[in-house]
Amino acid sequence: MTDIATADWWELLPAGIREQVDGYVLQDARMQAIRIVYETGRAHGLGLNDAQLVVHDRYLHHGDRIARTPDCPLDLESLAARAAGAPGRVVAIEAVWDGDTVHDWFVDLLAVTADPAGEHRLATIYRGAAVRHLGDEDPGMLHPSAAAADRAGRALAARLSVPFHFASPDTPDEQAPRWRP
Structure with missing residues (x-):
């Protein structure tokens, strides 16, 4: 500089x-x-x-x-509708870390499918969106994106009766182990 x-x-x-x-x-x-x-x-x-x-x-x-890019919806109904639109049968909901120079760390919430096998992004949870979603809820020691992904992902997985996987909620880690059936 x-x-x-x-x-x-x-x-x-x-x-x-x-x-x-x-x-x-x-x-x-x-x-x-x-x-x-x-x-x-x-x-x-x-x-x-x-x-x-x-x-x-x-x-x-x-x-x-500024015409801000809208946040991905994190309400249960919207996430369930997105998951229902994924090709294949949803077998798990997974949260994975990602990051870039614009947003720093963020979490992608994915529907993992079988028949055909794949993963489908349901939401990308940036810090600002996570803070707005959590409202007055204290994320504790978690990054706000992790806290919001954990809350939304667990609720969706319970609704769909599938497992929820978030290998590294405490620490951003793009190399964390992924969900395997």
């Missing part, structure tokens, strides 16, 4: 690029906005961290005007 403030980086970008970046931000397309800022500012010494901070500042600037 350089000593240049994010506002100064923003002003160094050409007006057309700033307009394009704001368009991506207003569409909640964070990665595209970061890519444009990084590629355009790289010639001036702007690094990837700086690009992320510039885009973050644009998110703060636009606030409620």
Whole structure:
């Protein structure tokens, strides 16, 4: 990271690029906005961290005007409907960790099927969505995404009379053992 403030980086970008970046931000397309800022500012010494901070500042600037990507529903009826639409017979519900540079750690809630064998994403549970879903419930020592996935996954598995599997609810781990029949 350089000593240049994010506002100064923003002003160094050409007006057309700033307009394009704001368009991506207003569409909640964070990665595209970061890519444009990084590629355009790289010639001036702007690094990837700086690009992320510039885009973050644009998110703060636009606030409620951003058309946020809707959260995946975590209510039992919606999850059951999604599971019913999976091809094949649901034999388990599984929660698995994933992560990226935009959302940090999150949990995917999956329906594991047989005939045909496969896994089908029912919901992706990001931190913000998990906090909203949990409301006043304290997740304790769990990451909010893990607490929300555990609660929703157990309820769905009970409704479908199938096992629920979450190999690593306490610690984000993309390599945790997966469910096996």
